[in-house]
Amino acid sequence: MLRRFGFSLKWRSWMKACVCGGNLSILVNGSPTEEISIKRGLKQGDPLAPLLFLLVAEGLGGLMRRVVEIARFRPFLVGSGEVPVSLLQYADDTLCIGEATIGNLWALKTVLRGFEIASGLKVNFWKSCVIGVNVPSDFLNMASEFLNCRIGITPFKYLGLPVGANSRKMATWEPMLESVRGRLGLSNQHKTCWVKWDDVCRPKDEAGLGIWDLRLVNISLLAKWRWKLLFLDTNVWKQVVIARYSNDVIGKRNLGVLDIPRNASNWWRDLCHLDGDSNWFSLAVGKRVGRGDSTYFWNEVWVGNLVEGRWQWNLLWRRERFQWEEDQYHDFVDVIASFIPLDNHDKWLWLGDGIQGFTANSAYCQLENNVSNRRILVPVEEFVFKRIWKCAAPSKVRAFVWQLLLNRVQTKDNLLKRKMLQIDQQMCVLCGRNTETAVHLFLHCDVAAKICGLLGGWLRVRACYMNGSGVRSIVCVDDCALWSVPLLVSA
Numbered sequence: 001m002l003r004r005f006g007f008s009l010k011w012r013s014w015m016k017a018c019v020c021g022g023n024l025s026i027l028v029n030g031s032p033t034e035e036i037s038i039k040r041g042l043k044q045g046d047p048l049a050p051l052l053f054l055l056v057a058e059g060l061g062g063l064m065r066r067v068v069e070i071a072r073f074r075p076f077l078v079g080s081g082e083v084p085v086s087l088l089q090y091a092d093d094t095l096c097i098g099e100a101t102i103g104n105l106w107a108l109k110t111v112l113r114g115f116e117i118a119s120g121l122k123v124n125f126w127k128s129c130v131i132g133v134n135v136p137s138d139f140l141n142m143a144s145e146f147l148n149c150r151i152g153i154t155p156f157k158y159l160g161l162p163v164g165a166n167s168r169k170m171a172t173w174e175p176m177l178e179s180v181r182g183r184l185g186l187s188n189q190h191k192t193c194w195v196k197w198d199d200v201c202r203p204k205d206e207a208g209l210g211i212w213d214l215r216l217v218n219i220s221l222l223a224k225w226r227w228k229l230l231f232l233d234t235n236v237w238k239q240v241v242i243a244r245y246s247n248d249v250i251g252k253r254n255l256g257v258l259d260i261p262r263n264a265s266n267w268w269r270d271l272c273h274l275d276g277d278s279n280w281f282s283l284a285v286g287k288r289v290g291r292g293d294s295t296y297f298w299n300e301v302w303v304g305n306l307v308e309g310r311w312q313w314n315l316l317w318r319r320e321r322f323q324w325e326e327d328q329y330h331d332f333v334d335v336i337a338s339f340i341p342l343d344n345h346d347k348w349l350w351l352g353d354g355i356q357g358f359t360a361n362s363a364y365c366q367l368e369n370n371v372s373n374r375r376i377l378v379p380v381e382e383f384v385f386k387r388i389w390k391c392a393a394p395s396k397v398r399a400f401v402w403q404l405l406l407n408r409v410q411t412k413d414n415l416l417k418r419k420m421l422q423i424d425q426q427m428c429v430l431c432g433r434n435t436e437t438a439v440h441l442f443l444h445c446d447v448a449a450k451i452c453g454l455l456g457g458w459l460r461v462r463a464c465y466m467n468g469s470g471v472r473s474i475v476c477v478d479d480c481a482l483w484s485v486p487l488l489v490s491a
């Protein structure tokens, strides 16, 4: 099979050595046994394994294409363009799609069995299932018995996403949210947010935590599809899109001008409305016109923006110009003079960073720049906020300092502002003489200063810091390790 893919003899012998050679020894009571030659198969976790698996799985794709070619398997035809789709593969997730006919079942069974014999892989029928869309249940029962697998129901999961569910419904996403919550260790209970989410999402040098704004991430990932749609090639997904939404969708800077069909998918709607009123995407892509083979004469800008050298136009006219048209003629020549055709195909450019072409990351940066309310920090603030995250303290200490610098710690004055305390409860918990604010607690409170002094004494650290204003240092004590964090205090 590798030979038919066109791999050379040398490469194939390497692969053979990797797969068939290889020794294995087992740790028994902590000491390795004699090496065992495993003869066949890669070791578990071998980085080659997934790559070779893809090559083998491509064999299944080849088989399916062949049965479709010789008309033994009738694939599903998409849209008015009738693009045949018979197989979707992603690693070991495989989806065969076709019409519900007896002939197709036979062909499918033959292909799968043939693939098993040829590749030595086994199809796990127990994990496979057959799903009918508008198929009578008699047929489905028969198919499940024939293929020896279960009957599945929609929505089912493909690549971890529910297929056939309503993506606009909250309930569809609830299991996924739940798993994310589980991973983050969040529960459903309500907690007070101390720092605004917008502030948290700011970059670190703007006093945020540099967390990605998910809405913008989503838009930039969608923009990647828009970028890919600028080019015409033979990817299956693009053929499917063309079959459903016509050829007009390729090479368009702005999809919003198209009519969105009534039965368009949510994904397509989102894609069309991606840049909405702001047109940020259209503005971020440009085109270097070469011979003009994919550029519209009337609808696109193809002059201007171009540099030295003059191109001589030899314009052909159907008739002689009238005298009064001469001025117009000269204006026209002036306009087109700056355009120089090149002998290359027209090429789309991503103006975002100008070098790499489109990346979701540069789209994200662009979107973030468009959000105009950037916070400008004074240099000393910028210095401090940058320094916090480089400090060697554990992250919880750094996070606390960050919260403190923004004055978002749970001091009594802050609790009072959020109406979580009564007005008569706001005195300092340590000295009881002043209102408990962050500045008081960390700089002016006598009791706190004494405690810090004593701690410093026990640990033999001479550090103090507890009065005045301006940039000072606080020393954080955690598990007997010390970190100095520059602290900025406004008087």
Ligand SMILES: [Zn+2]
Pocket (backbone or CB within 6 Å): 428, 429, 430, 431, 432, 433, 434, 440, 441, 444, 445, 446, 447, 448
């Ligand atoms: Zn106090």
